[in-house]
Amino acid sequence: xxxxxxxxxxxxxxxHSVPTSADVARLAGVSRxxxxxxxxxxxxxxxxxxxxxxxxxxxxxLGYVPHAAARSLRAGHSRMVLMPAPDVPVGPLYxxxxxxxxxxxxxxxxxxxxxxxxxxxxxxxxxxxxxxxPVAVLVPGGxxxxxxxxxxxxxGARAVVTLGPDSVEGAHALLMDHERVGHSxxxxxxxxxxxxxxxxxxxxxxxxxxxxxRLEGVRRAVDGTxxxxxxxxxxxxxxxxxxxAARWRSLGLDAVFAYNDEYAMLVMRALQDExxxxxxxTAVIGADDLMxxxxxxxxxxxxxxxxxxxxxxxxxxxxxxREPVAxxxxxEVLGARVVHRESS
Amino acid sequence: xxxxxxxxxxxxxxxHSVPTSADVARLAGVSRxxxxxxxxxxxxxxxxxxxxxxxxxxxxxLGYVPHAAARSLRAGHSRMVLMPAPDVPVGPLYxxxxxxxxxxxxxxxxxxxxxxxxxxxxxxxxxxxxxxxPVAVLVPGGxxxxxxxxxxxxxGARAVVTLGPDSVEGAHALLMDHERVGHSxxxxxxxxxxxxxxxxxxxxxxxxxxxxxRLEGVRRAVDGTxxxxxxxxxxxxxxxxxxxAARWRSLGLDAVFAYNDEYAMLVMRALQDExxxxxxxTAVIGADDLMxxxxxxxxxxxxxxxxxxxxxxxxxxxxxxREPVAxxxxxEVLGARVVHRESS
DNA sequence: TTGAAAGCGATACCAG
DNA sequence: CTGGTATCGCTTTCAA
Numbered sequence: 001x002x003x004x005x006x007x008x009x010x011x012x013x014x015x016h017s018v019p020t021s022a023d024v025a026r027l028a029g030v031s032r033x034x035x036x037x038x039x040x041x042x043x044x045x046x047x048x049x050x051x052x053x054x055x056x057x058x059x060x061x062l063g064y065v066p067h068a069a070a071r072s073l074r075a076g077h078s079r080m081v082l083m084p085a086p087d088v089p090v091g092p093l094y095x096x097x098x099x100x101x102x103x104x105x106x107x108x109x110x111x112x113x114x115x116x117x118x119x120x121x122x123x124x125x126x127x128x129x130x131x132x133x134p135v136a137v138l139v140p141g142g143x144x145x146x147x148x149x150x151x152x153x154x155x156g157a158r159a160v161v162t163l164g165p166d167s168v169e170g171a172h173a174l175l176m177d178h179e180r181v182g183h184s185x186x187x188x189x190x191x192x193x194x195x196x197x198x199x200x201x202x203x204x205x206x207x208x209x210x211x212x213x214r215l216e217g218v219r220r221a222v223d224g225t226x227x228x229x230x231x232x233x234x235x236x237x238x239x240x241x242x243x244x245a246a247r248w249r250s251l252g253l254d255a256v257f258a259y260n261d262e263y264a265m266l267v268m269r270a271l272q273d274e275x276x277x278x279x280x281x282t283a284v285i286g287a288d289d290l291m292x293x294x295x296x297x298x299x300x301x302x303x304x305x306x307x308x309x310x311x312x313x314x315x316x317x318x319x320x321x322r323e324p325v326a327x328x329x330x331x332e333v334l335g336a337r338v339v340h341r342e343s344s
Numbered sequence: 345x346x347x348x349x350x351x352x353x354x355x356x357x358x359x360h361s362v363p364t365s366a367d368v369a370r371l372a373g374v375s376r377x378x379x380x381x382x383x384x385x386x387x388x389x390x391x392x393x394x395x396x397x398x399x400x401x402x403x404x405x406l407g408y409v410p411h412a413a414a415r416s417l418r419a420g421h422s423r424m425v426l427m428p429a430p431d432v433p434v435g436p437l438y439x440x441x442x443x444x445x446x447x448x449x450x451x452x453x454x455x456x457x458x459x460x461x462x463x464x465x466x467x468x469x470x471x472x473x474x475x476x477x478p479v480a481v482l483v484p485g486g487x488x489x490x491x492x493x494x495x496x497x498x499x500g501a502r503a504v505v506t507l508g509p510d511s512v513e514g515a516h517a518l519l520m521d522h523e524r525v526g527h528s529x530x531x532x533x534x535x536x537x538x539x540x541x542x543x544x545x546x547x548x549x550x551x552x553x554x555x556x557x558r559l560e561g562v563r564r565a566v567d568g569t570x571x572x573x574x575x576x577x578x579x580x581x582x583x584x585x586x587x588x589a590a591r592w593r594s595l596g597l598d599a600v601f602a603y604n605d606e607y608a609m610l611v612m613r614a615l616q617d618e619x620x621x622x623x624x625x626t627a628v629i630g631a632d633d634l635m636x637x638x639x640x641x642x643x644x645x646x647x648x649x650x651x652x653x654x655x656x657x658x659x660x661x662x663x664x665x666r667e668p669v670a671x672x673x674x675x676e677v678l679g680a681r682v683v684h685r686e687s688s
Numbered sequence: 689t690t691g692a693a694a695g696c697g698a699t700a701c702c703a704g
Numbered sequence: 705c706t707g708g709t710a711t712c713g714c715t716t717t718c719a720a
Contacts, residue, residue, distance in 0.1 A: 018477075018498065018499055018500045019498070020712090020713055020714085021713070021714065021715095022713080022714095030690075030691085031690065031691045031692075032691090032692095032713090032714080032715090033690075033691060033692080033693095033715080033716075034689085034690060034691075035714095036714065036715055036716080037690090037715095037716095040715085042715090042716090044716090045689080045690090045716095046689070047689070047690080048689065048690095051689080051690085063494065063495055063498045063499075065471055065474040065475055065495065065498075065499045066475055066713085066714075067417070067475065067477060067712090067713050067714070068413075068475040068476050068477070069412075069413035069414075069416055069417050069422075069476075069477065069712095069713080069714095070413075070417050070696090070712075070713035070714045070715090071713080071714055071715075072413055072696095072714095073411070073413045073414050073417055073695095073696050073697065073698095073712095073713080073714075074695080074696050074713080074714045074715050074716085075696085075714085075715075076696065078413075085446065085456075085458060087443060087446075089436050089439045089440055089443065090439070092433050095433045095434070096433055099431060099433065099462070102429065102431075102460040102462050103462045103463065105460075106460065106462050106463050107463070111459070111460070111472075112429075112459075112460035113457050113458065113459055113460070114429060114457065114458035114459075114460070115455070115456075115457055115458075116446040116449075116450065116455070116456035116457070116458070118443070118446050118447045118450050119447065119450050119451070127409055128455075130409040131409055131410055131411065131412040132412050132413075133362075133411060133412070133413065150407065151407055151409065154362065154363070154407045154409075155362055155407075155409045156362045236635065238635075238638055238639070262635070262636070265636065265639055266635070266639060269639040291580065291582075291606070291610070292606070292609065292636060294582055295582070295609055295610060295613040364696090364697055364698085365697070365698060365699095366697080366698095374706075374707085375706065375707045375708075376697090376698075376699090376707090376708095377699080377700080377701095377706075377707060377708075377709090378705090378706060378707075379698095380698065380699055380700085381699090381700095381706090384698095384699085386699090386700090388700090389700095389705075389706085390705065391705070391706080392705065392706090395705085395706085410697085410698075411696090411697050411698070413696095413697080413698095414696075414697035414698045414699090414712090415697080415698055415699080416698095416712090417696095417697080417698080417711095417712050417713065417714095418697080418698050418699050418700090418711070418712050419698085419699075419712080420712065
């Protein structure tokens, strides 16, 4: 970081301590109770207009901001929905889904908080989340244990929802079985007459949650056919791709399913540079249906994913919070369908 | 969302109310104070080993998890670092930077929370952040006002750091002036003999924070030369790119700087499909130095960005928290340098 | 219509 | 070494 001090503004004025509702009350010449009534528009109690004005005026003057912790401590609950922040760089697909979800939950008056639990292991992380006493917890990507769910529930979470490959006892599950993705791709390749299928797996271990099921899906697709599957580990790196391409002919593969479109692009480029014809010599198919696939030549075949809409998930959460039902439910929400373009 | 209920597990056992330290004390047969001492390993006080064990045992049995709000209410401060969650899909560059930052702050024992403030306007959002009484606030992307900083400071934030184009009174600033990015690109194109430069601007208004300064940078680069700049608004969409390419010859441009490598790829593809030679007829340069640029043919020239390391920012935050200095400081932290490949 | 006071859960002082 | 207890900021009965 280049450190070039550029400005040196004068200090902010003396640090008065943080104003409380008591300060507001004092300044307005009323009791703390009245302040609370006015600021929360409590309908059960009617406050005279002049008093309201004085309170508002005082609050503004002091720059009063209520203390969320104190409030929810008193109330015994919050409207915080907690999600662990993903610790692996996550694609545009997920980002968009998440934004939508956040917006939808905001509309329902929940506050969404992404909690960075880097470095914490499993149930340790769960305890950290539980300390915040969120009303609901959304956990993407597997790894939550039934014990973890129990901790969250005991700490007051009215809804625990997992978004991942399998459902966890006690939690609602949005099943996103990426096995389907691989299965679609595999089926497509086999139907196209391919028999020796390579599957490109990211070396990045953080992506295994998705890549392994995708691989399994391909395996299932070729099961009972005379086709075979070869696992190919690959770093997201030009050099690694070139090395893979160099030994491609010796591998004797006639098709490759890449973890996603980005890896597909990487592999496709390397194969083309090696003089391997696509789809003639080797068919290539990716996944996630990213824009870039459409821009490649030949156009990249891919598996299009359908994620649940943020609005629907938000409603599920809201329902679960309002009436925690006896039985948790699991929904299969991942749609996968092949988009056949030119590379396969 | 396809809703296929798949499992229907039995309800979790009766909802006992959330266990408190008092419950632990009762079960262990000690006072609440003792529980606190044991669970926090308070060194000022020595507790007998048998008592410690009884307390730990009781806590485990009840599944006790401390209440963060109560704790920080009592303590008068928290170690929460708050960042508003970006509401526009943000690239891999930012994601990586953010992960690093999160990790580094975690090492320093801070808890990073991304707060979803979708739908809230300016100072309304600031008040929402202030309610959480974070010890530090990191605000990316401009839009924070001096008043906003004052609200945060008054609510107890010991450090307010902006990451954006300009510095704000009262806050530390990590200046990331994207004007430099455009300037590098523009200078490069002009030096290469290009005279009629198109600048591709995303239609997505959320990206204006970055795209406008980049455009200005190009303008500054051509200033005083005989080159000219043409602004080209473009949706991230194949059709839009094709339309742009169709009227390309009539535009009479001999170079284009795209907002980033993704837009560059989009434009380059459309131009190539239109039979326009790159870099012969038109030079193309992108920005952000994404992997995909290296995979294009011709290889995409780009502007490589150097962001501050997460570790350094974390240390800046920590310093600011520990000793809020009289003067806030501003650092220029965005490095930009052209990576000349084949497309320009 | 307003005020006094209890209490949410955890901590740290001060006695015992 | 351990236990009472005041306290953080806020909401909400209950009285006045």
